[in-house]
Amino acid sequence: MKIYSYRDLSQQKIEEICSRQIADDNLVETRVKDIIATVKTEGDTALLTFASQFDKVNLERLYIGKEELETLAKAIPQSVKNAIDIAYQNIYKFHEAQLQTEAKIETMPGVNCWREARAIERVGLYIPGGTAVLPSTFLMLGIPAKIAGCNEIVVCSPPQNDGKVNTYLAYVATLLGIEKIYLVGGAQAVAAMAYGTATLPKVSKIFGPGNRYVTEAKKQVQNIVAIDIPAGPSEVLVIADETADPNFVAADLLAQAEHGTDSQAILVSTSQTMINATLAAIEQQLANLPRKDIATEAIANSYAVLAETLEEAMIFSNAYAPEHLILATENFEKLIPSIVNAGSVFLGNLTPESAGDYASGTNHTLPTSGFAKAFSGVSVDTFLKKITFQHLSQQGLTNIGQTVENLAEAEGLQAHKNAITIRLAKIKNPSI
Ligand SMILES: NC(=O)c1ccc[n+]([C@@H]2O[C@H](COP(=O)([O-])OP(=O)(O)OC[C@H]3O[C@@H](n4cnc5c(N)ncnc54)[C@H](O)[C@@H]3O)[C@@H](O)[C@H]2O)c1
Ligand SMILES: N[C@H](CO)Cc1c[nH]c[nH+]1
Ligand SMILES: [Zn+2]
Known part of the structure; x- marks a missing residue:
């Protein structure tokens, strides 16, 4: 992890750091263009070929249906079932409160204007599954889609190497009443949901996070289908002062670093001692992580910034616009008003970002790569259109x-x- 002093950073260097550019971005763009073109012309045949090429599985069918999902779902351990059930309830509670009826406004006597929400009828959910299976993402997308009232929910996720889906995903499907999971991953899943194939229906809006291929594909199909937000490789920025615990800070940085080698884990601290102690704690904790190699590479591509004050740390954070912002300080209250750009914020030393990733209730599908400057995370609203009405x-x-x-x-x-x-x-x- 490189260490910078904020005061020594030129504007150009700050912009370079905040751009999150990776050397082979252009290559990803070209590959994705080819994949989309192939799915558009070859449909299901392309999906089977890509499953063999990228997911190393020769599929007989492109989806798992209701009965098989129910059978798979029965195999999950009781402890995971209970955890999914609690997460489901909390996410449901938090999102249900987002359904609000707006008041009618009489702008002049006899001129009445108002808005009514209608669900997007057919939506497509992408559940990542390349390096880790994410039933939590299925909850984060499926629950607001159900609350919004979407009629048809198309779900895609990369196949496992046995040609099936993970049992946890199957259980979430049964909870949400979803009857089919398409065994399609990556850019090809986005292309299939955008254009439709003989088996997989075209949708009106594509939702869900994913790796660079998925995120680039969502960017490229925007001329024919709506997308939720650019939600690519995970990232976290932790602002820590001397009241933080370096072991906690290290754990939070590693939690996002283990998502992928292109994840970013940024520490901004007012204390050099805190930076040194956190780096030592990272080394120690890394040794015990099963995904040590992935996290090590992500940490190597990340950095720490030494700021003079918490206010200066916040200026840097707003320029970076992190997906997740953790305020690892007892003085978090006074910083809240100065937060301008962030996807989701975690306050104090006892609020790990993992809580929001899984179960506290907020949505974990959040804007990355600086898009928190303009986008909100996924919510019930993302699945709705607001239609205006007027009567004179x-x-x-x-x-x-x-x-x-x-x-x-x-x-x-x-x-x-x-x-x-x-x-x-x-x-x-x-x-x-
Ligand atoms: N921002 C958010 O809200 C959020 C939430 C959850 C997860 N994430 C991120 O989602 C990502 C999940 O990534 P993942 O890889 O585990 O799963 P994924 O499902 O996003 O991608 C897997 C697919 O990528 C495709 N792929 C892989 N290598 C390829 C190549 N060389 N060429 C073309 N296609 C290729 C394959 O089709 C494969 O099925 C992580 O980066 C994680 O940080 C983000
Ligand atoms: N941190 C991810 C969003 O960037 C979400 C997630 C799913 N599972 C664990 N974490
Ligand atoms: Zn996470």
Whole structure:
């Protein structure tokens, strides 16, 4: 892990650090373009070929159906079943509260405007499964989709090497009432959901995180399908002062580093002693991690920044716009107002990011690569469209008529003006 002093960083270096660029980004872009083109022209045949090439499995069928999901689901240990059930309840509670009816607004007497939410009818959920199976992501996408009321939920996840899906995913499918999981991963899954194939239906919006191939594919299909957010390789930025525990900070950094070699784990601290102690704790904890190699590479690509004050640390954090921001300080309250860019925030020394990854209730599908500057994490809203309505009474039309006529006249759009004028004339003289 490289160590920088914030005061010594040039603006150019800050921008370089915050860009998260990786040397072979262009190669990923080209490969994904090829994969999408192949799925578009060859459909299911391409999906079977890519499963063999990337997931090392020769599939007989492209999906697992309801009965088999139910059988697979029975195999999960009781302790995991209980944990999934508790996570389900907390995520459900938190997301259900997001369904709010908006008030009707009378902008002028007789002019009423309001919005009503409608669920997106057919959505596609991508559940990552290349290096780790993530039933938690299935909960994070499936629960808000159900609460929103989406009619048809298409689910894709890479196949296991036995040509099936993991039993935990099968259990989550039964909880959510989802009857089919398509055994398709990577960019090809995104392409299939965007264009549709003989087996896999085209959807209106694609949701879900994934590696660089998945994220690049979502970027490339945006001209024909909506996407939730750019949610790529996981990242965390921890702001730690002398009140933090270096062992906790190290554990939080490693929790995101173990997701993938391209994950980022950034420490910003006001204390050189804290940085040194955290780096030592990382070395110690790494030794016991099963995914040691992945986490070691991610940590090697990450860095620590020494800041003079917590305010300076926050300026850097806002420029970086992390997916996860952990305020590892007893003084977190005073920093909250200055948080401008972050996907999800974890406050104090007893709030590990893992809690939000799995079970506290908030959504873990969050914007990465600096997109927290413009995107929110996935929520019930992401599965809804808000349609505006308006109704003008006779009084309303009379009140607003002249304004609309004048503006239409100013824009030279006579037909727009006429739509008002003929109605006003009828109000004045109902016999015409
Ligand atoms: N931002 C978020 O909200 C969030 C949430 C959960 C997970 N994640 C991230 O999701 C990612 C999951 O990645 P993963 O790899 O484990 O699973 P994945 O399912 O995203 O990707 C696996 C697929 O990638 C494709 N692939 C792999 N190597 C390829 C290559 N060389 N060329 C073309 N395609 C290739 C294969 O089709 C494979 O099935 C991690 O980076 C994790 O950090 C992000
Ligand atoms: N940290 C991931 C989001 O970047 C989500 C996750 C799933 N499982 C464990 N963690
Ligand atoms: Zn995680």
